[in-house]
Amino acid sequence: MTEARSLAEAPGPRGHWFWGSIQERRHHPLQLFLDAHQQFGDLVRLRMGPAISLVSVASPELVKHVLVDNPTVYGKPPSLLASAAPLVGNGLFSSDGDFWKRQRRLMQPAFHKERLAGLTHLMVDSTQHMLSRWQARSSASEPLDLAAEMMRLTLAIVGRALFSTDVSGTADRVGQALAVALEGTNHRLLSLGLRAPDFVPTSRNRAFRDALSTLDSVVFDIIARRRAGETHGNDLLAMLMAAQDADTGERMTDQQLRDETMTLFLAGHETTANALAWMWHLLAQHPEVEARARAEVESTLQGRPPTFEDLPRLRYLTQIFEETLRLYPPAWIFARLAKKEDVLGGVRIPASPRVIVVTSPYVVHRNPRVWPEPERFDPDRFSPERSAERPRLAWLPFGAGQRLCIGNNFALMEAPLITASVLQRFRLRSVPGHAVRPEPLITLRPKGGLPMLVEPLHAQA
Incomplete structure (x- = not known):
């Protein structure tokens, strides 16, 4: 059995040495995700500045792991809920x-x-x-x-x-x-x-x-x-x-x-x-x-x-x-946070607020x-x-x-x-x-x- 890779070893674009892909995420997110998955496969890591990582999955199998099979592991990020709370x-x-x-x-x-x-x-x-x-x-x-x-x-x-x-x-x-x-x-x-x-x-x-x-x-x-x-x-x-x-x-x-x-x-x-x-x-x-x-x-x-x-x-x-x-x-991206450590597509996902797992239906x-x-x-x-x-x-x-x-x-x-x-x-x-x-x-x-x-x-x- 192959040992899981660390998050740092996950495939993905290098981006800017400090900012990673944050500018592309802000200005051209659809193209960023499409290009990353086309080049690196069904799981990619995208650095958002020095501290935040997005782990994006684009295959039905990986989507199933996150959204269906492990709902107690992957919850909605508190930052997302806090932003929406005043309205809903x-x-x-x-x-x-x-x-x-x-x-x-x-x-x-x-x-x-x-x-x-x-x-x-x-x-x-x-x-x-x-x-x-x-x-x-x-x-x-x-x-x-x-x-x-x-x-x-x-x-x-x-x-x-x-x-x-x-x-x-x-x-x-x-x-x-x-x-x-x-x-x-x-x-x-x-x-x-x-x-x-x-x-x-x-x-x-x-x-x-x-x-x-x-x-x-x-x-x-x-x-x-x-x-x-x-x-x-x-x-x-x-x-x-x-x-x-x-x-x-x-x-x-x-x-x-x-x-x-x-x-x-x-x-x-x-x-x-x-x-x-x-x-x-x-x-x-x-x-x-x-x-x-x-x-x-x-x-x-x-x-x-x-x-x-x-x-x-x-x-x-x-x-x-x-x-x-x-x-x-219309709902073109879903975000989840790992509440406890998990292995996703052969990559270790830490339980950290700085690692966000995303699924984009637009890309899937x-x-x-x-x-x-x-x-x-x-x-x-x-x-x-x-x-x-x-x-x-x-x-x-x-x-x-x-x-x-x-x-x-x-x-x-x-x-x-x-x-x-x-x-x-x-x-x-x-x-x-x-x-x-x-x-x-x-x-x-x-x-x-x-x-x-x-x-x-x-x-x-």
Whole structure:
């Protein structure tokens, strides 16, 4: 048996003698990880200055070891959780241990497919409202920012799904506060501690604090009115309020409800919107895929709005979304910290806050050993036959293991319904000369938005 190598012996780029690869990580992270794995294999070490090392893994087998087989060894880094805590509190994203298990157990029934089926009508209804607004535009020659449009749409859907409340209006302070809070959280995550402390009244800190105050007041008010019986709804909030721990009989406190609904608010809004934006970009670049998708919609729906019962017959639309998630996974990187020493891919991983194990779905999804011609957009990769041939963790846009995203079924139901509704009424085209580039922040979004030409298929009646 081969003895494990030390971390210092792990393969990886040398980088700058002092800074290592920190500048590349800051300015070109996707290319840094792709190039490193292409040159050095499925496990690479990247130095981030003199003290920090990233250990990046890019094979389904190593991903399984970290995310699935050893959840008690690899936990989320405290620095990551501290950055997100002001916004999501102690919700599913940031909690750990027994408390996380209890909350997950309480929330899981609300996300069973049968429960989510009752929400599909509001997904379609919100989309139809957006399309009517598009139809009423005075000129189709003016581009629309599809990234912003998808953000607005998914915010409307998740607001109605969570609270039976539409929070998406442009005059509504919630949408603006959410955008500021997300930007502030992103800045915290990427600043590596080099930022003004919270108590310093910088313009960024004040804006972040005001945004959190707005969101808290809205969410707590919704919870209070629901508890008082002033509002009703067969929504996720009602399910969470009714949820009872099977062992203790406990229900969630108002603070727990706030933290969990805020987590779901963000996860069900930002990530899905980015994936949908990338999907429209890819469809515009591949008219043969769009034509096949449109044909599936026409033959399945014959002009009527899509329903939950149609989803099994809109299989190609689902494959398009799955292939989009392969090429542009919104959660493009996961970070873990070893709580105790481990051996990973023949390399000893110390239990140290200075060694962070990362998995980038963006890179795993481009592993040529698993994905032939990885940069090619090919929704048929996700046909049942071809999917059965692949390792299960070759595709992980929703994470893996016990911390698999609780809303994965929500997104996989929402996307085909939105896609079908749009294709029935519009054709989306790229703006000539506009370069679309990914921006890897907390999520992978199109840099500077995604202007597109939105052409009605039929003249307004």
